[in-house]
Amino acid sequence: MPDRPSDRPSDRPSERPSDRLPAPQYGRQPDGPSGAPSPDEVRLYYAARPSPLVAATAIVLDSAGRVLVLAPAHRAEAELPGGTVEDTETPEEALTRQLETELGLSVPVGRLLAVDARRPGSLGRSLIAHVHLVGPLSPKRAGALSLPHGESSAARWLTPEEAYAVLPARLAPRLRAALAALYAGSLAHLVDGVPQPGSPAGLDPERRTALEHEGSFDAASHRASRPKAITAASVLFTDSAGRILLVEPAYGKSGRWNLPGGGIDSDLGETPRAAARREVREELGLDLAPGRLLGVNWAHKPGYPARIRFLYDGGVLDAAALARIRLAPFELLRWRTVPAGELRGLVKPSLRRQIEACLRARGAGTGPLELHAGRPADAPRKKKGKR
The missing domain is CATH 3.90.79.10 (Nucleoside Triphosphate Pyrophosphohydrolase)
Structure with a gap:
């Protein structure tokens, strides 16, 4: 009896399993095509195979x-x-x-x-x-x-x-x-x-670097093993009195406020600017083109992907524009405008620093800023716990 093709290396890896079952060993369905094993014979064959x-x-x-x-x-x-x-x-x-x-x-x-x-x-x-x-x-x-x-x-x-x-x-x-x-x-x-090698998670960074230097990665493994980042776009609006527009999400920690904005659908080819406009339209019901880029913030927590936020100038919303706000149901609970001095306690410390830095850049006509956790990239790092 000849070797079963499935028991030896196949030079046709794209074959389906049923293509590799020789009909003479299994018989055939009475009314089926000559040489074709029946479904029951196929099941019995694979049930008897050693498997993990x-x-x-x-x-x-x-x-x-x-x-x-x-x-x-x-x-x-x-x-x-x-x-x-x-x-x-x-x-x-x-x-x-x-x-x-x-x-x-x-x-x-x-x-x-x-x-x-x-x-x-x-x-x-x-x-x-x-x-x-x-x-x-x-x-x-x-x-x-x-x-x-x-x-x-x-x-x-x-x-x-x-x-x-x-x-x-x-x-x-x-x-x-x-x-x-x-x-x-x-x-x-x-x-x-x-x-x-190529595991998207769990690979020690030093081991990954060594494999890269050795040229051991193929293109697919290299892409899979490289560190990833999460990107978002936010818009800084103020009212005529200079107060900042904040929104309260329906998810996450209760009482924690944020800027209008959200994740960038980069897998669909969306750009940060397009994401900022889409998020404002979806969250607030306002279709407004973002103004100039005020800053880019980079933040990292060990073990997690880096987070990159693009912050755009939304300009000043007058009373009529504020009256047109229609919050996205199930996503946002409330909106409000607050003076910069009241941000502490409403938003995370990193976001407060980002907002304050972008307000200064907007007022001075400078930027875009490179921020790390809300601080200028070249600023000396403060001790942990400093707000």
């Missing part, structure tokens, strides 16, 4: 950013919630089942953070683990967790650093890469817990 085990793991977080770590009842090593995928389940369905069984927790399974392929271990089978975010859980829900079926003897909320220390070597790197993907808004590609 598939598992689903949960990174369960509470509102303080702590990670849920379990102590299994019959093993010494700590572990993360989850288990193997059974029968016809998807990884998401398997994880939902495991969370209910292990913890009495019925919550939506969140986005995919990482995929970890592990080579065969003691079971002689390779493993593919899908790692998903669950939570953050509210304090009430986090405090109501139970261990109904005795699969685990204890559940602890640990800081990420504490969790890295207690988890076994096969799991700690997986958790570390998954959290990096969470905060970067990306995905980690792992093999045996090690981020691969």
Whole structure:
């Protein structure tokens, strides 16, 4: 009997699996085309093939950013919630089942953070683990967790650093890469817990730089592994008395105000100026072309993408223009105009500094300004906590 084509390397990688099944080994459907295997024969063939085990793991977080770590009842090593995928389940369905069984927790399974392929271990089978975010859980829900079926003897909320220390070597790197993907808004590609070249998240910056210098990246891997930034455009309007127009979003921290504006749809080719005009039209119902660029602000928090904001001069809105404001339902709650001296307490310190700097540039006819967290780029850095 000749080798099955699917058991040896194929020089036609674009073939579909069914194209590689030789008909003489499977028979054919009585009424089908000669040599074509039946659907049942195809299913039986693939059911008998060696294949990786598939598992689903949960990174369960509470509102303080702590990670849920379990102590299994019959093993010494700590572990993360989850288990193997059974029968016809998807990884998401398997994880939902495991969370209910292990913890009495019925919550939506969140986005995919990482995929970890592990080579065969003691079971002689390779493993593919899908790692998903669950939570953050509210304090009430986090405090109501139970261990109904005795699969685990204890559940602890640990800081990420504490969790890295207690988890076994096969799991700690997986958790570390998954959290990096969470905060970067990306995905980690792992093999045996090690981020691969081109992994969009989890790859150590020094390792990425070394690979770049070695010329080890192809074009696609280079794009995927490069740091990303989030871009936004805002517009600074004042009224005839020089007060700043602020809006209160319906999302985020209550009582926190912002400038009109929002994210730039750069994936659609939108420019910062076009985004500023669109956001003002959508949020306020005013179709006004932005004036000159007053400043560009760059901000960075370790582990997160950099945030870049373009700030445009919206000019002065008279009473008639203010009366035409129509807020976007479900997006904004209120608008108001405030003197510059009342910004503190209404907006974040970084945004307050941006507004004040742009007001000065507008008044003096200078700029555009290069700002870092609201401060001129060449200004000496102040100690943390200074506002």
